[in-house]
Amino acid sequence: MREDKQLLVLTHLSQLLDFVSGVGGFILPLVIWIIKKDEIVDMDRQGKEILNFRISMFIYILICIPLILLLGLGILGLIVIGFFYLIFPIVNAVRVSNGQEPNYPLTLKIIK
Numbered sequence: 721m722r723e724d725k726q727l728l729v730l731t732h733l734s735q736l737l738d739f740v741s742g743v744g745g746f747i748l749p750l751v752i753w754i755i756k757k758d759e760i761v762d763m764d765r766q767g768k769e770i771l772n773f774r775i776s777m778f779i780y781i782l783i784c785i786p787l788i789l790l791l792g793l794g795i796l797g798l799i800v801i802g803f804f805y806l807i808f809p810i811v812n813a814v815r816v817s818n819g820q821e822p823n824y825p826l827t828l829k830i831i832k
Contacts, residue, residue, distance in 0.1 A: 728762060728763065729817050731753070731766065732770065732810075732812045732816060735770065735773075735805070746774045749774070752767065753767030753771065766822060769827065772828060772829055772830050776826060777804060779828065780801055784801065808824055808825070
């Protein structure tokens with residue numbers, strides 16, 4: 721195994737493709753993780769964290785949709801989730817480039 725911080729950083733930042741393509745922010749990290757998880761140090765662990773974050777946010781979006789009918793609470797939830805989608809990939813890419821551990825809050829551990 722070899723260390724490749726740049727690829728780890730790019731994997732975190734690749735989530736931002738959702739703002740361009742709609743689904744690329746899930747597919748690209750998934751493909752990178754599948755291909756490189758046994759070759760790059762920490763790719764398996766960080767790839768799982770990224771995918772768990774993405775799946776968790778999708779579940780929260782599904783929960784927010786019916787809540788839109790309940791006093792618009794779902795809209796507030798969708799705004800918060802959009803903020804998470806934008807900020808945490810960038811913050812964690814910077815953390816990884818500085819040798820720190822990434823942290824995605826409110827993430828369900830679906831892929832172990």
